Amino acid sequence: xxxxxxxxxxxxxxxxxxxxxxxxxxxxxxxxxxxxxxxxxxxxxxxxxxxxxxxxxxxxxxxxxxxxxxxxxxxxxxxxxxxxxxxxxxxxxxxxxxxxxxxxxxxxxxxxxxxxxxxxxxxxxxxxxxxxxxxxxxxxxxxxxxxxxxxxxxxxxxxxxxxxxxxxxxxxxxxxxxxxxxxxxxxxxxxxxxxxxxxxxxxxxxxxxxxxxxxxxxxxxxxxxxxxxxxxxxxxxxxxxxxxxxxxxxxxxxxxxxxxxxxxxxxxxxxxxxxxxxxxxxxxxxxxxxxxxxxxxxxxxxxxxxxxxxxxxxxxxxxxxxxxxxxxxxxxxxxxxxxxxxxxxxxxxxxxxxxxxxxxxxxxxxxxxxxxxxxxxxxxxxxxxxxxxxxxxxxxxxxxxxxxxxxxxxxxxxxxxxxxxxxxxxxxxxxxxxxxxxxxxxxxxxxxxxxxxxxxxxxxxxxxxxxxxxxxxxxxxxxxxxxxxxxxxxxxxxxxxxxxxxxxxxxxxxxxxxxxxxxxxxxxxxxxxxxxxxxxxxxxxxxxxxxxxxxxxxxxxxxxxxxxxxxxxxxxxxxxxxxxxxxxxxxxxxxxxxxx
Amino acid sequence: xxxxxxxxxxxxxxxxxxxxxxxxxxxxxxxxxxxxxxxxxxxxxxxxxxxxxxxxxxxxxxxxxxxxxxxxxxxxxxxxxxxxxxxxxxxxxxxxxxxxxxxxxxxxxxxxxxxxxxxxxxxxxxxxxxxxxxxxxxxxxxxxxxxxxxxxxxxxxxxxxxxxxxxxxxxxxxxxxxxxxxxxxxxxxxxxxxxxxxxxxxxxxxxxxxxxxxxxxxxxxxxxxxxxxxxxxxxxxxxxxxxxxxxxxxxxxxxxxxxxxxxxxxxx
Numbered sequence: 001x002x003x004x005x006x007x008x009x010x011x012x013x014x015x016x017x018x019x020x021x022x023x024x025x026x027x028x029x030x031x032x033x034x035x036x037x038x039x040x041x042x043x044x045x046x047x048x049x050x051x052x053x054x055x056x057x058x059x060x061x062x063x064x065x066x067x068x069x070x071x072x073x074x075x076x077x078x079x080x081x082x083x084x085x086x087x088x089x090x091x092x093x094x095x096x097x098x099x100x101x102x103x104x105x106x107x108x109x110x111x112x113x114x115x116x117x118x119x120x121x122x123x124x125x126x127x128x129x130x131x132x133x134x135x136x137x138x139x140x141x142x143x144x145x146x147x148x149x150x151x152x153x154x155x156x157x158x159x160x161x162x163x164x165x166x167x168x169x170x171x172x173x174x175x176x177x178x179x180x181x182x183x184x185x186x187x188x189x190x191x192x193x194x195x196x197x198x199x200x201x202x203x204x205x206x207x208x209x210x211x212x213x214x215x216x217x218x219x220x221x222x223x224x225x226x227x228x229x230x231x232x233x234x235x236x237x238x239x240x241x242x243x244x245x246x247x248x249x250x251x252x253x254x255x256x257x258x259x260x261x262x263x264x265x266x267x268x269x270x271x272x273x274x275x276x277x278x279x280x281x282x283x284x285x286x287x288x289x290x291x292x293x294x295x296x297x298x299x300x301x302x303x304x305x306x307x308x309x310x311x312x313x314x315x316x317x318x319x320x321x322x323x324x325x326x327x328x329x330x331x332x333x334x335x336x337x338x339x340x341x342x343x344x345x346x347x348x349x350x351x352x353x354x355x356x357x358x359x360x361x362x363x364x365x366x367x368x369x370x371x372x373x374x375x376x377x378x379x380x381x382x383x384x385x386x387x388x389x390x391x392x393x394x395x396x397x398x399x400x401x402x403x404x405x406x407x408x409x410x411x412x413x414x415x416x417x418x419x420x421x422x423x424x425x426x427x428x429x430x431x432x433x434x435x436x437x438x439x440x441x442x443x444x445x446x447x448x449x450x451x452x453x454x455x456x457x458x459x460x461x462x463x464x465x466x467x468x469x470x471x472x473x474x475x476x477x478x479x480x481x482x483x484x485x486x487x488x489x490x491x492x493x494x495x496x497x498x499x500x501x502x503x504x505x506x507x508x509x510x511x512x513x514x515x516x517x518x519x520x521x522x523x524x525x526x527x528x529x530x531x532x533x534x535x536x537x538x539x540x541x542x543x544x545x546x547x548x549x550x551x552x553x554x555x556x557x558x559x560x561x562x563x564x565x566x567x568x569x570x571x572x573x574x575x576x577x578x579x580x581x582x583x584x585x586x587x588x589x590x591x592x593x594x595x596x
Numbered sequence: 597x598x599x600x601x602x603x604x605x606x607x608x609x610x611x612x613x614x615x616x617x618x619x620x621x622x623x624x625x626x627x628x629x630x631x632x633x634x635x636x637x638x639x640x641x642x643x644x645x646x647x648x649x650x651x652x653x654x655x656x657x658x659x660x661x662x663x664x665x666x667x668x669x670x671x672x673x674x675x676x677x678x679x680x681x682x683x684x685x686x687x688x689x690x691x692x693x694x695x696x697x698x699x700x701x702x703x704x705x706x707x708x709x710x711x712x713x714x715x716x717x718x719x720x721x722x723x724x725x726x727x728x729x730x731x732x733x734x735x736x737x738x739x740x741x742x743x744x745x746x747x748x749x750x751x752x753x754x755x756x757x758x759x760x761x762x763x764x765x766x767x768x769x770x771x772x773x774x775x776x777x778x779x780x781x782x783x784x785x786x787x788x789x790x791x792x793x794x795x796x797x798x799x800x801x802x803x804x805x806x807x808x809x810x811x812x813x814x815x816x817x818x819x820x821x822x823x824x825x826x827x828x829x830x831x832x833x834x835x836x837x838x839x840x841x842x843x844x845x846x847x848x849x850x851x852x853x854x855x856x857x858x859x860x861x862x863x864x
Binding site: 346374 | 747829
């Protein structure tokens with residue numbers, strides 16, 4: 001439903017979704033950026049309207065709103081604040097609203113969130129890709145005042161990213177370009193740069209939006225950057241969503257933001273600038289979680305927005321990064337009943353993810369889910385499935401998809417150990433090994449990867465290979481073969497999924513102290529001998545004592561940094577290096593008899 | 597109860613009373629050193645003159661011995677307690693020649709994860725007693741405990757203790773006027789332990805209950821201070837109390853202890 005609101009000489013087009021007669025629902029107000037109009041929010045608004053009263057309006061001069069006359073001086077932040085107030089009055093928001101801004105919408109949002117004028121009218125602010133001009137001005141001043149090499153590099157980095165700001169300050173030319181060729185080409189350029197699906201191009205009003213919007217920059221940027229306000233504190237809770245691949249804004253802009261917004265929640269996502277278009281579902285989830293937490297805090301009178309709980313200060317930095325990235329995201333781990341899988345489930349749980357723990361052993365999967373919930377997972381579920389069974393995996397994927405949503409991070413971890421000479425390995429042994437170690441990974445990638453790609457919001461797949469994937473050895477022919485296949489599969493998938501924004505990592509651990517040795521099969525040994533070998537192998541691995549938690553941390557790191565192949569443990573790294581420097585030496589190592 | 601054991605039970609109760617008193621006094625900002633010193637003073641005021649070891653206090657992720665590489669890291673530090681942080685108080689006073697060694701876990705404010713770990717510790721108490729009653733080799737019982745911990749999803753943190761012990765023998769010590777201690781351990785008790793070690797070495801047993809080969813023997817009669825220690829991502833929980841092992845049977849010296857009462861309270 002669209003209506004028009006009068007404000008200081010302009011008519012603003014306001015759209016509303018999900019309004020309820022009783023006015024019980026919290027109001028979420030969406031502010032678009034440049035060069036956009038409120039249409040940029042269509043998908044996000046659709047998702048949010050299920051729970052909230054959602055409002056979006058066209059900023060003056062954009063979309064269906066009229067432009068001020070004359071243009072110069074008509075776009076100052078003070079005037080935009082008048083518009084905002086007029087909209088707040090028109091929608092009859094008697095309760096404070098939750099503001100969400102993208103790009104210039106976020107720049108405006110910071111202005112509103114830090115002005116006493118709107119105190120009591122805003123409940124929270126979610127900012128993406130748009131810093132406060134005052135903070136930005138002080139950020140520059142600070143770096144110019146004490147120009148260390150790092151600070152100069154940061155300045156330079158942002159200076160280069162801001163090329164379009166300089167361009168927009170030239171008179172007339174931007175308008176000509178936008179109304180001419182640039183306006184025509186923009187949808188195609190944007191689709192290519194942001195990897196948008198075809199057909200989701202900007203609206204017909206784009207050339208005019210972009211031409212008028214140039215005044216946003218001309219009216220505000222120079223003045224605010226030269227004379228920033230020193231008191232731009234946001235007293236309401238702020239959620240900052242930072243895309244790590246933003247070509248226009250450096251992540252360092254927000255380095256000291258906690259000073260200006262003490263109640264700050266940070267989220268990061270591997271994406272480019274246009275989050276409302278490329279990650280609508282993710283945004284809707286993060287906004288929903290944030291609004292829920294703020295509303296809960298408002299009713300209980302305490303701050304519900306705080307840092308994640310943890311008593312592990314050794315990893316606080318890493319934990320912060322993980323929490324920013326994975327909070328509320330859906331992570332599925334196979335083989336989560338023990339060892340690396342279980343530790344990985346806990347690592348993601350600690351970051352506030354929603355965790356699905358899959359294991360053949362239902363009890364241990366349930367245990368993992370229970371502990372995951374206690375250690376900070378937003379939600380956690382257990383599923384009992386043998387990854388080697390195609391139909392069971394099919395059903396699992398359907399169930400997960402309908403009940404919990406599309407998986408954001410998939411960790412194909414389930415695997416079994418098998419040791420012994422090639423000539424002693426039976427066909428049945430081979431079949432079982434490949435069924436679990438290779439087919440399990442194939443099923444995971446096939447079923448969950450497809451849904452990830454279809455959703456179009458990116459994601460990540462982690463496959464647990466092994467150092468045995470590149471270290472030949474006569475004691476582990478079947479195991480090494482299966483893991484080498486997993487390694488190559490990951491590399492190929494990475495190439496294929498890159499276009500869909502899905503990262504694929506292969507993790508290659510060495511000897512890690514898990515229960516894989518206690519359940520491994522030693523071919524060519526009698527039953528009594530099996531037990532003895534298992535015990536001995538377990539003892540050796542225990543003496544090596546490399547904890548699965550460290551592998552889990554490496555997995556989290558691999559996802560954050562999108563690392564293609566990550567050897568974990570010194571022996572795994574050494575073998576990989578040796579394979580490059582001297583493949584012959586690596587082969588020679590493979591001939592050594594097992595110490596068992 | 598044999599009169600010989602009553603003294604041990606009394607000093608164990610006294611130590612737990614001390615732990616509870618100190619735990620009740622813990623506030624945000626208190627350091628490990630302050631807590632350990634308070635425990636020591638509390639016990640000295642009540643007549644303790646000798647120690648198996650002086651009081652230890654661990655706060656936060658130090659309860660799970662995170663990043664412990666050197667034995668010196670066990671000693672109390674200036675780590676400050678914060679709301680929601682787990683803590684462990686561990687002390688071993690000697691009174692009238694009877695030794696006790698106790699471990700008390702708690703948490704400053706609610707922490708559901710800590711509650712879960714504490715509840716899961718109960719199974720270990722039963723498992724150890726069952727194993728000893730069945731006269732299984734100590735090393736095997738140790739492995740049973742390990743397996744249970746792995747199944748529960750926890751790390752074995754008693755492995756971090758010297759020799760990785762889950763328990764050690766305690767005994768009567770001679771009362772002297774002068775009771776020095778070396779690195780926090782009473783010399784009288786260390787002497788007792790060393791004597792046991794020599795004797796045990798001759799007879800094929802050890803006063804240390806460890807995962808190593810020298811613990812591959814059936815339970816030896818005497819008093820054992822058993823201390824299973826669970827760790828889970830920066831949260832550690834343990835109890836420590838005396839187990840009485842006789843030639844044919846075994847039982848916990850005292851069931852009237854805070855952690856046992858807590859379990860029974862939550863089960864009822």
